[in-house]
Amino acid sequence: MDMSLVLFALFTGIYYWFTFSVIGYTFSDAFFSPVVVGFILGLVLGDMTTGLTLGATIQLIYIGIIGAGGNWPADECMAALIVVPLAIRTGMSVEAAAALAVPLGLLGAFVNNIWRGGNTVLVHWADKYAEKGDEKGVARCGFLYAMIWSFIITVPLMFVANYFGASLVKPLLGVIPEWIMHAFEIAGGVLPCLGIAMTIGLIGKRNNFALFFLAFFIVIYSGVNVMFAAIMGVCLALTMVFNRNKGGRELNGR
Amino acid sequence: MEDKSMDMKTTEENKVEQIVAAEPMVQEPADMEQTAAQAAGSEIPPITKKDVNRLFFRWYVRAEMSNSFERLQSLSFCSSMVPALKKLYPDKEQRAEALKRNLQFFNTEGIFGSAIHGTVLAMEEQKARGEDIPDDMITNIKTGLMGPMAGIGDTLTWGIIRPILLGLAASFAMQGSVLGILFPFAFVIITYIIGNYICNMGYKLGRNSVKQLLQGGLVNDVIYGAGIVGMFMMGALAASYVDISTPLQFTINGEEMVVQDMLDEIVKGLLPLGFVAGSYFFLKKFPYKILWLLLIIVAICLLGSLTGVL
Numbered sequence: 001m002d003m004s005l006v007l008f009a010l011f012t013g014i015y016y017w018f019t020f021s022v023i024g025y026t027f028s029d030a031f032f033s034p035v036v037v038g039f040i041l042g043l044v045l046g047d048m049t050t051g052l053t054l055g056a057t058i059q060l061i062y063i064g065i066i067g068a069g070g071n072w073p074a075d076e077c078m079a080a081l082i083v084v085p086l087a088i089r090t091g092m093s094v095e096a097a098a099a100l101a102v103p104l105g106l107l108g109a110f111v112n113n114i115w116r117g118g119n120t121v122l123v124h125w126a127d128k129y130a131e132k133g134d135e136k137g138v139a140r141c142g143f144l145y146a147m148i149w150s151f152i153i154t155v156p157l158m159f160v161a162n163y164f165g166a167s168l169v170k171p172l173l174g175v176i177p178e179w180i181m182h183a184f185e186i187a188g189g190v191l192p193c194l195g196i197a198m199t200i201g202l203i204g205k206r207n208n209f210a211l212f213f214l215a216f217f218i219v220i221y222s223g224v225n226v227m228f229a230a231i232m233g234v235c236l237a238l239t240m241v242f243n244r245n246k247g248g249r250e251l252n253g254r
Numbered sequence: 255m256e257d258k259s260m261d262m263k264t265t266e267e268n269k270v271e272q273i274v275a276a277e278p279m280v281q282e283p284a285d286m287e288q289t290a291a292q293a294a295g296s297e298i299p300p301i302t303k304k305d306v307n308r309l310f311f312r313w314y315v316r317a318e319m320s321n322s323f324e325r326l327q328s329l330s331f332c333s334s335m336v337p338a339l340k341k342l343y344p345d346k347e348q349r350a351e352a353l354k355r356n357l358q359f360f361n362t363e364g365i366f367g368s369a370i371h372g373t374v375l376a377m378e379e380q381k382a383r384g385e386d387i388p389d390d391m392i393t394n395i396k397t398g399l400m401g402p403m404a405g406i407g408d409t410l411t412w413g414i415i416r417p418i419l420l421g422l423a424a425s426f427a428m429q430g431s432v433l434g435i436l437f438p439f440a441f442v443i444i445t446y447i448i449g450n451y452i453c454n455m456g457y458k459l460g461r462n463s464v465k466q467l468l469q470g471g472l473v474n475d476v477i478y479g480a481g482i483v484g485m486f487m488m489g490a491l492a493a494s495y496v497d498i499s500t501p502l503q504f505t506i507n508g509e510e511m512v513v514q515d516m517l518d519e520i521v522k523g524l525l526p527l528g529f530v531a532g533s534y535f536f537l538k539k540f541p542y543k544i545l546w547l548l549l550i551i552v553a554i555c556l557l558g559s560l561t562g563v564l
Contacts, residue, residue, distance in 0.1 A: 022317070023315060023319065024314055024315050025313075025315075025317040025365065025449070026441055026446065027442050027446075029442070030439050031438075033420060035423045035424060035434050035435055035437075035438060038427065039427070039434075049430045052432070053427065055427055056424040056426075057428070059420055059423065059424040060491070060495045065544070066408065066413060066416075073545060073548075102548065116323050117322075118322075122322065123322050123329050126333075126357060127357060130332070130353035131350065132350065133346045133353065135336045135339065135353060138329075138353055139336045141320065141329060141333070142316050142319060142320050142333030142334075143315075143316055146319045146329075179559045179560050180556070180559070182559045183558070183559035183560070186498065186558060189497035190496060190498045190526075190551060190555065191551060193530045193532075194533050194547060194551065196488050196492050196530055197530050197532075198537060199417050199488055200488055200534055201534060201537050201538060208478075208485045211486045212485045214489065215485075215488070215490045215493070216489035216490070216493045218490075218493075219489070219490045219494055220493045220523040221522060225425060226425035226487075226491065227422060230418060230421075230486075230487055232486065233486030233490070234483055236486060237483045237486075238479065240482055241478060241482075
């Protein structure tokens with residue numbers, strides 16, 4: 001048994017447990033981000049460039065995908081935790097590895113459903129404590145027991161995935177036909193359209209739709225980077241908000 | 255007044271309007287002379303800003319920790335209220351009632367939804383001090399606010415702030431820059447500050463907070479402005495990172511025709527735009543069928559790869 005591999009698999013398991021338990025509403029979300037996962041695993045495995053670029057690619061696949069009503073359609077953190085070590089240890093291309101993140105993200109969403117089913121039991125325990133006026137018991141159900149339950153379903157799973165993952169996938173990579181690998185690479189490139197479309201559907205209104213196209217063509221034709229576009233967007237938004245208020249006040253005769 | 259309180263008990267249907275309608279009930283008892291119950295209530299230590307901050311911190315830490323299919327965030331809500339309820343209800347029986355009351359179904363967006371926690375805390379405090387606030391009213395206000403606050407919060411926190419910051423994170427990390435990891439943590443700090451502010455506002459304004467929040471011009475301006483930045487960023491992200499082109503080429507009369515070059519001559523970026531537009535219309539037609547859309551895109555990629563079109 002390879003001790004360093006055991007430790008590494010255990011580390012990913014505990015990391016996954018931490019993000020899965022959602023300690024801190026948006027706090028754990030930072031560690032949930034594939035960019036951060038890529039950075040940390042890259043640091044641990046000694047290949048930060050692959051970690052960061054692969055993390056960024058996975059991040060973009062899932063960008064803008066939100067869980068409406070708490071239903072996460074995919075778990076990009078789980079995907080990144082399995083795929084980043086896989087890519088670093090087997091040397092597969094970033095694009096192909098990112099495409100593998102797609103089915104793994106779906107598996108993560110499935111685990112999430114099991115977890116929430118189990119949490120139903122905790123609510124019933126809390127009911128019983130509340131009946132007795134035992135506020136400490138209620139608080140325990142909301143924190144300690146919730147942590148124990150998520151430990152059970154996350155750590156063993158991630159440990160197995162990372163302990164056996166690379167040795168299982170490596171021979172498989174040689175067998176997968178070229179065209180399927182190529183399809184995975186295309187999918188990795190095109191899938192960000194999904195979350196972007198979802199976000200547009202959420203925030204797009206008649207009064208801001210043209211700006212999507214404006215930004216799209218500015219970037220396509222000039223190739224300016226995203227930070228520059230963000231600055232432009234903020235300036236534009238401030239200008240439009242203040243002008244709108246001015247117009248509104250004049251209309252109201254103020 | 256009596257009629258209105260009866261209305262409250264019928265529940266359902268336009269709860270926000272009920273909240274607005276029930277508003278005068280707050281001030282009324284406060285103006286009344288001290289009753290015996292209120293005299294008992296005055297022994298309760300006052301709720302301070304520290305208590306409200308603690309409430310938000312507890313909520314922030316465990317908001318999603320015990321999310322279940324049956325009652326979603328109800329356990330998180332109650333659990334975050336525990337220290338405050340303990341302070342307000344020294345009597346064990348009353349405390350048990352309060353715990354049960356706060357364990358009912360709850361689900362909202364955690365950052366902007368924290369206005370509800372502040373509001374409920376304000377009402378529990380009034381109740382503990384002996385004011386006549388029926389249990390139903392607290393529950394109704396809570397359930398009536400969940401939807402609207404989730405709508406605002408999902409749009410701002412998860413639909414705009416998060417994709418913008420993560421998009422920037424990815425664009426830095428893509429070039430191998432470590433600076434990229436700063437943005438996810440900026441998301442943490444920004445949302446915590448907003449949530450803490452909103453929770454305090456909810457407590458201060460009590461039941462009125464909702465009306466002011468939902469009808470006030472500020473929220474509209476914020477959503478309008480954030481929508482602009484969001485749409486602009488989505489355009490920039492689509493152009494930068496939806497990466498697709500066709501390798502197709504024909505030879506006509508001995509002349510090489512590269513399809514991608516021809517497309518670029520018309521308008522650059524047609525294929526990425528096409529995929530975004532296709533996904534957009536699919537989700538418009540079949541909301542929540544994101545899994546199917548994902549599978550369709552993967553299928554198109556497989557087909558495209560097999561035929562050599564993509």
